[in-house]
Amino acid sequence: MTASPALSVRGLTTSLRIEGAWHDAVRDVSFDLAPGETLALVGESGCGKSLTAMTIMGLLPAGIGRLTSGSVRIGEIDTSALEDSAMEHIRGDAIGMIFQEPMSSLNPVLKVGFQIAEPLIYHRAMSRRAARRRSLELMELVRIPAAAERLDAYPHQFSGGMRQRVMIALAIACSPQVLIADEPTTALDVTVQAQVLELLNGLQREQGLGILLITHNLGVVAGNAQRVMVMYGGDVVESAPVHEFFASPRHPYSVALLAAMPRVDRPASDLAPIPGQVPSLVTMPDGCRYQGRCPLRIERCATLPPLVAIGDTGRHQVRCWVTAPPASEAS
């Protein structure tokens, strides 16, 4: 059998409080992330992809967001049962995270060498000197040129791409099993984006890191992930191996998302925009949350369809009454 997953999420439901009432913003999300695997979580603003990451990291703002049900296991540890203080020992140790804008995650008044050393001192009880030595190795590992001289530089002295490398060095300092990368290259130029993604892929190969890659860019998914999960309105609507997904997307939203993307590798063809916009959490319809924009809508969409496995492998799952009816009903 396959190795035990680096990250295992079951039935994750996260709710947000809006004007005094709780609304489910992530509903019943389940997946396993294997060591050395990249799983892409894609969708547009407000689909719940970042909120899923924040829930896994135990970073929901108290009083505004809560884990309503479900469980998260990082390696052997069930973190959904942990107190906040215990979770602090997991974050930055067993699981690391990088964000879109490294400048807002790095402390502007601390030298980067010290910031990379901090988790080593905190989680690994390393001496300052040993941690500094390790910081230098990490900066070289993420290929920051002239690393020795730049240990004592401040974040603002780095370019955007180099800052993201510092963030990556910091996130992998304690050799985590899982790295959550939330739009890690969205703020970068394409050539720098390609470099940073290549760096992440290399680190993954060397260290067997499981990467949860959160992105809105299907091009980034195609080039860097083995599996993809598409979210809409907090629901996983499709989950598939990458090749299968791009060859035959099945959920109407996945199909529409691909058709709405202008492509550099093909002659300009007709773009098909998705009509309307994502409803707010307060006005979400019952049942399938995509129904208001879906051309295939039927009456039954007023109840939420289950995630149904299609094909032979069982690895392609779709949540749609029309394009993936449950097997017992298929004729």
Next chain:
Amino acid sequence: MLLEVADIAKTFTVRRGWPIPRNVSVRALDGVSFSVDHGEALGVVGESGCGKSTAARVVLRLIEADRGRIAFDGEDVLGASPARMRALRRRMQIVFQDPASALDPRQRVGAALAEPLAVHGIAKGAAVRARISAVLDEVGLPASSANRYPHEFSGGQRQRIGIARALALAPDLIIADEPVSALDVSVQAQILLLLAELKRRRRLAFVFVSHDLGVVRHFCERTVVMYLGRIIESGPTGALFDAPKHPYTQLLRGASPVPDPEAEKRVLIPEGEPPSPVAPPPGCHFNPRCPFATNICREIAPPLRDMGAGRVVACHHAT
């Protein structure tokens, strides 16, 4: 040609350094020329700091060029008097990336749209309201939007308002600076289709600045590629991206993600980032990152050469 830009240069002076700041000059534009015809969209692509936004702003004289010539419909733009410039600006409008920061949060949409009409003395009284309703309708917003504030709209709707404001004066040219970059894919497609429809119906010309080659390929007939203040390649968009001639265009194209897992990664991305425009390398600016660079590239800046079929490239070795 509707717009002809010739040999524009712009150098910014910035104070940098600590504890003793010094003046350093940044050459944002270094001999840039391009032209746009009625009803044509020209894409301007390149990475941060290449000068693409400066080039767009210089056309409207939101930034004054140091030298060069700009002709709009035959009229000299850089030498225009303030009165003539106001008349020219009616015909050249700009749409920004983030319409939220281009709109006054305390001004109703109707007032924001009426302002340019009043400034240019185009309509008064009831005619203003009729004109605003018409232009809102044209961008797909209900007439009642005029009574609402910008924050009541989503990002895509706000960009529609930004477009409506540009359209209110019935311009011939729209400078669009990353107009869809802040939008989700599904909404981005809506706005691109709207712009294409307006372009066709009103025979609008566009200078379309974007970092997204896919968007440019979809919208623009011709494209110029910029690198550190210079145009290094230009041509019909499809041909340019299918068979880029300049090594930098090849790099840009190869690094642009495509939603196809079977696509082979054609280009090896060299280490390093674009050099700072403060101290660009001599010769061809791209030479330190170029796999094909030879001695001549380190010494002499390659001129733009005509390669036929509308293709122009600034590379000593391109064929």
